[in-house]
Structure formats: C-alpha cells, structure tokens
Amino acid sequence: MNIVMMNRPRQRHLVHRVRFQLLGGLAFAILLPALIRILVDPSLAYYTNLQITIFAGIVAHTIGYFSFRRIGNFPGIAASGYIFPTFALSYGFVYLVIFLARIEYSGFQAASSLTLSILWYFVLTIISRRLDPYSLAVVPGGAVGRLEEIGGVNWHWLVSPDMIIERVNGVVADLRADLSDDWERYIADRALAGVPVYHVKQITESLTGRVEIEHLSENTLGSINPNQAYIKIKQAIDWVCALSALVVLAPLLLLIALMIRLESPGPAIFRQERLGFGGKSFTVYKFRTMTVSEPEAANVRSLAVTKPGDSRVTRLGRFLRRSRIDELPQLINIVRSEMSWIGPRPEATVLSSHYSVALPFYRYRNIVRPGISGWAQVNQGYVSEDDDETEKLHYDFYYIKNFSPWLDFVIVLRTLKTLLSGFGSR
Known part of the structure; x- marks a missing residue:
C-alpha cells in the first residue's frame, strides 16, 4: 500500500505579494521622507512643489516596480543587479518630463524617494531569496535528465505518483514523452490544485536563456515569425x-x-x-x-576570425x-x-x-x-x-x-x- 504525502497549499510569504511590495515601497520611499519633512516644518504640507513631487514619485516608483518585475522573469538575471538602473531610468524619465515642462519640484524629495526605492527592493530581494529559494518537482521520464546540469534550482526528483512535494514553485515533466496513466493523472491533479506545470523544454529555455536548435521552434504565439x-x-x-x-x-x-x-x-x-x-x-x-x-584566397575564412x-x-x-x-x-x-x-x-x-x-x-x-x-x-x-x-x-x-x-x-x-x-x- 502506497503512502500518500498530503500537500498543503503553497502559501506565498508576505514579502512576495505584489500588494505588500508596491504599497510598502510607496509608503517607505515616497510618503516617509515627505512625512518627516512635514513633521519638521508643517508649512511644507501646503507647498505645491512638494505635492507635485510626491505625485511624480508615485508614478516613477510604480513604473519602476512593474518594469523590475518583468525584467526579473528573464533567465540569468541577478535581480538585485538591475534594481538601480531600472529605477534610475523610471525616475529619470518622469522628472525629465517635469523639468522640460518647467514645473517646480523638490529636488531633495525626488532624490530621497529614488534612494529609498532602491534600498527597499534591494532588501526585499535578499529576504525573498533566503525565505523561499526556487524549487521544482520533476516527473521522471523523457528528457528530464538534463535538468541536473542546471544550477541555481532545488530539484525534487519524484519516484512515485503518490509522492507530493510540499512548497514547490512548479512541476516539470516531458509532456511529449510516453508517460504512464498514473503520471498523467498526477500531472492533471497538480494543475487542478493550482501548481504550475512546465514542459521540460520550456523550463530549460527559461533557466538557461538558450533555445535548442535540433529543429525550428515556435514562439509563444505559435509561429516561428517574431512580432x-x-x-x-x-x-x-x-x-x-x-x-x-x-x-x-x-x-x-x-x-x-x-x-x-x-x-x-x-x-x-x-x-x-x-x-x-x-x-x-x-x-x-x-x-x-x-x-x-x-x-590570400586560401585563408579568407581564417583572416575573418x-x-x-x-x-x-x-x-x-x-x-x-x-x-x-x-x-x-x-x-x-x-x-x-x-x-x-x-x-x-x-x-x-x-x-x-x-x-x-x-x-x-x-x-x-x-x-x-x-x-x-x-x-x-x-x-x-x-x-x-x-x-x-x-x-x-x-x-x-x-x-x-x-x-x-x-x-x-x-x-x-x-x-x-x-x-x-x-x-x-x-
């Protein structure tokens, strides 16, 4: 008789939630420096340039946050290394528009918001990695063996369809392989439970940033032609x-x-x-x-290298x-x-x-x-x-x-x- 490991729903840590990251970042990077300045000098609350700077900071921070989230989805990207350039570009773009429009703003508030935005997401990135390292469960069969060569992931190798690994980011399987009925039911059950299921080719490309070239490969729109x-x-x-x-x-x-x-x-x-x-x-x-x-004619190729x-x-x-x-x-x-x-x-x-x-x-x-x-x-x-x-x-x-x-x-x-x-x- 097989022993079935019960799987509790995978709950995301608070630091991974979009609402916490964005609202927390806005409060820490935009509202906190403004509040400190107003506490020191209450009359600043009525200054138009401070109000404009706060609004501009919210826009720049939001653009930077969603841009950073998209960049982090690509393989080989050390997220913390792209926090500074991403937010520098978003803040630079917003305040360049304000400058060209000749609108007065608070330089101190703008600089403080940019600095605290970078600090907030840098700390969040470090905490996220320690709290929840990326992990994937692997269904045996087909071409999944090559996943062992890919580092930076906690691989959990399944040995039975009755085995369920708790707290994984997803399940990987060679969906083109001739899997048994039990494994196909396992994959269907995991998908119904809300666990992402990836084809081995898809996850390999995502983690390595490379596409195998044994044959031409379609893009996400189902065509080999780019947008x-x-x-x-x-x-x-x-x-x-x-x-x-x-x-x-x-x-x-x-x-x-x-x-x-x-x-x-x-x-x-x-x-x-x-x-x-x-x-x-x-x-x-x-x-x-x-x-x-x-x-020389005989060495044309060698001279080109x-x-x-x-x-x-x-x-x-x-x-x-x-x-x-x-x-x-x-x-x-x-x-x-x-x-x-x-x-x-x-x-x-x-x-x-x-x-x-x-x-x-x-x-x-x-x-x-x-x-x-x-x-x-x-x-x-x-x-x-x-x-x-x-x-x-x-x-x-x-x-x-x-x-x-x-x-x-x-x-x-x-x-x-x-x-x-x-x-x-x-």
Missing part, C-alpha cells in the same frame, strides 16, 4: 536614436579616425560584407583595429575593441536600416557560408535585423569555433523566440555592464 509590429516600431526608434547619436558624437568619431590613421597606415574605417536582415548582404562599418594585410592575442590588433585597436568604441560607425548601418541597436551580431559573408553548411537552420537568425549588441554577446562574448557558434545560435534563437521590448531592455542593461568589464572582447 512584426514590434519590428517596425523598433526600426523607427533605432533610426531616431542612431541619427541623434551620429550628430552628437561626430567630433569624437572624427578624432578617433584621425588617431587610427596616425598610428598605422591604412583607412580609418574597416568595411566588410556581412549577411543581414532577410538573408541579404550589406557592408558593415567599424573603426579599423588591425594592421592592414592582403588576404580574430583569435585571442591576435598580433594584428594595434595598441589603439585593443582599447577600441575592449571599450566597444570600434562599433560606433555601425550607427551608419542603423540609419540605413541595415542594422539595429540590439539583435544577433551579423557574421561575415564568408563565415555565414561556412556555418550555413555546418549548422542546421543557421539562416533563421537573419529573420530579425542584426544588432550592435545582442543576447549572445552579453551571455557568451566573442566566438570563433564551430562549437562556440552552435552555442551562440542557442542564444540567438532564444532572442528571436522571445523578441520583445523587455528582452531588449535587459540586453541594454547587460551591455552597459559588459562595457565596464570588457567581457568577451578580443
């Missing part, structure tokens, strides 16, 4: 931002070009044919970071590569609608031809515009070998499948971190 509306909106935003950046950075770009010409003979701009949006070739522009050499410690890289070129400044001329490609700020990196045509033969579905990565930075770059860095390129495709396919403003925002934040660390440069 066409967002492609158009993103293109318009890219064009405006790139044109503005070109105007502002023009003196710096000219100075860098002059320094390159003075350091070594050759053109300041490196041009290379690469495969882009829709599988069409285009010329990409970068600052030249290597000495000029004449490629930069190896660690490549002797062709100049001293100035090494700095430009590490800081990613060498990518700035690609603003021209964005203005010409050949590239985007964010997307899979465009490969040299000679490399694309090689990978298209060696790797299945390689050309699918060209279904969106290539970018200056991308999901693969912030996770993996620079790659050169076929095995590394296969790994890169896992990340590129994940980006295409989850193509959205939120994932682009995450990549922007992680790109800033990459710029500071020099991760992946050669």
Whole structure:
C-alpha cells in the first residue's frame, strides 16, 4: 500500500505579494521622507512643489516596480543587479518630463524617494531569496535528465505518483514523452490544485536563456515569425536614436579616425560584407583595429576570425575593441536600416557560408535585423569555433523566440555592464 504525502497549499510569504511590495515601497520611499519633512516644518504640507513631487514619485516608483518585475522573469538575471538602473531610468524619465515642462519640484524629495526605492527592493530581494529559494518537482521520464546540469534550482526528483512535494514553485515533466496513466493523472491533479506545470523544454529555455536548435521552434504565439509590429516600431526608434547619436558624437568619431590613421597606415574605417536582415548582404562599418594585410584566397575564412592575442590588433585597436568604441560607425548601418541597436551580431559573408553548411537552420537568425549588441554577446562574448557558434545560435534563437521590448531592455542593461568589464572582447 502506497503512502500518500498530503500537500498543503503553497502559501506565498508576505514579502512576495505584489500588494505588500508596491504599497510598502510607496509608503517607505515616497510618503516617509515627505512625512518627516512635514513633521519638521508643517508649512511644507501646503507647498505645491512638494505635492507635485510626491505625485511624480508615485508614478516613477510604480513604473519602476512593474518594469523590475518583468525584467526579473528573464533567465540569468541577478535581480538585485538591475534594481538601480531600472529605477534610475523610471525616475529619470518622469522628472525629465517635469523639468522640460518647467514645473517646480523638490529636488531633495525626488532624490530621497529614488534612494529609498532602491534600498527597499534591494532588501526585499535578499529576504525573498533566503525565505523561499526556487524549487521544482520533476516527473521522471523523457528528457528530464538534463535538468541536473542546471544550477541555481532545488530539484525534487519524484519516484512515485503518490509522492507530493510540499512548497514547490512548479512541476516539470516531458509532456511529449510516453508517460504512464498514473503520471498523467498526477500531472492533471497538480494543475487542478493550482501548481504550475512546465514542459521540460520550456523550463530549460527559461533557466538557461538558450533555445535548442535540433529543429525550428515556435514562439509563444505559435509561429516561428517574431512580432512584426514590434519590428517596425523598433526600426523607427533605432533610426531616431542612431541619427541623434551620429550628430552628437561626430567630433569624437572624427578624432578617433584621425588617431587610427596616425598610428598605422591604412583607412580609418574597416568595411566588410556581412549577411543581414532577410538573408541579404550589406557592408558593415567599424573603426579599423588591425594592421592592414592582403588576404590570400586560401585563408579568407581564417583572416575573418580574430583569435585571442591576435598580433594584428594595434595598441589603439585593443582599447577600441575592449571599450566597444570600434562599433560606433555601425550607427551608419542603423540609419540605413541595415542594422539595429540590439539583435544577433551579423557574421561575415564568408563565415555565414561556412556555418550555413555546418549548422542546421543557421539562416533563421537573419529573420530579425542584426544588432550592435545582442543576447549572445552579453551571455557568451566573442566566438570563433564551430562549437562556440552552435552555442551562440542557442542564444540567438532564444532572442528571436522571445523578441520583445523587455528582452531588449535587459540586453541594454547587460551591455552597459559588459562595457565596464570588457567581457568577451578580443
């Protein structure tokens, strides 16, 4: 006779509840500093600029909170590391509107609210991790064995359909496997009890930020085509931002070009044919970071690859590569609608031809515009070998499948971190 473990409903800690997090944050970050100031000087309660600042703080805090919650849903995201940039952007946007509208506000109240908002969610993140680590129960059968390789999760391996693990975030099963009737009833019962049930492929992608490429994979809309509306909106935003950046950075770009010409003979701009949006070739522009050499026909592919410690890289070129400044001329490609700020990196045509033969579905990565930075770059860095390129495709396919403003925002934040660390440069 099997012993059935009774499962109590999984109750969320108070710190995980949206109402507590948001209302608590508003009270701590917005109302508390205002109340302290009013207690010191009661006449401040009648000041219009303080009232406007409180209202603006509520709006900025709310935008920051829901943006932070969305960002935290993506894999590989250390939530505490994105609290500051998320709230800095939300507060910056709201108070920039107020500043441009020439509305008076309290700078002290605004700064206090931003600082306390960051402090509140930083502490909540630490407490949440300690109170309730992420845990998943696993139904045996199919391709669930590979879950053991994924860290950062408490895996509970079920051995019997009568076994119910208490307090788990969900149940994982290979829903395409030939499961027994008992296990199928178990999965149905867990779903009816309100416990999330995930397909192993879904949870693997969510936790690793990669999509397997044994075959083409549909997105959440049931299609392999990314959101066409967002492609158009993103293109318009890219064009405006790139044109503005070109105007502002023009003196710096000219100075860098002059320094390159003075350091070594050759053109300041490196041009290379690469495969882009829709599988069409285009010329990409970068600052030249290597000495000029004449490629031999037999070594075209090897010359297109930069190896660690490549002797062709100049001293100035090494700095430009590490800081990613060498990518700035690609603003021209964005203005010409050949590239985007964010997307899979465009490969040299000679490399694309090689990978298209060696790797299945390689050309699918060209279904969106290539970018200056991308999901693969912030996770993996620079790659050169076929095995590394296969790994890169896992990340590129994940980006295409989850193509959205939120994932682009995450990549922007992680790109800033990459710029500071020099991760992946050669």
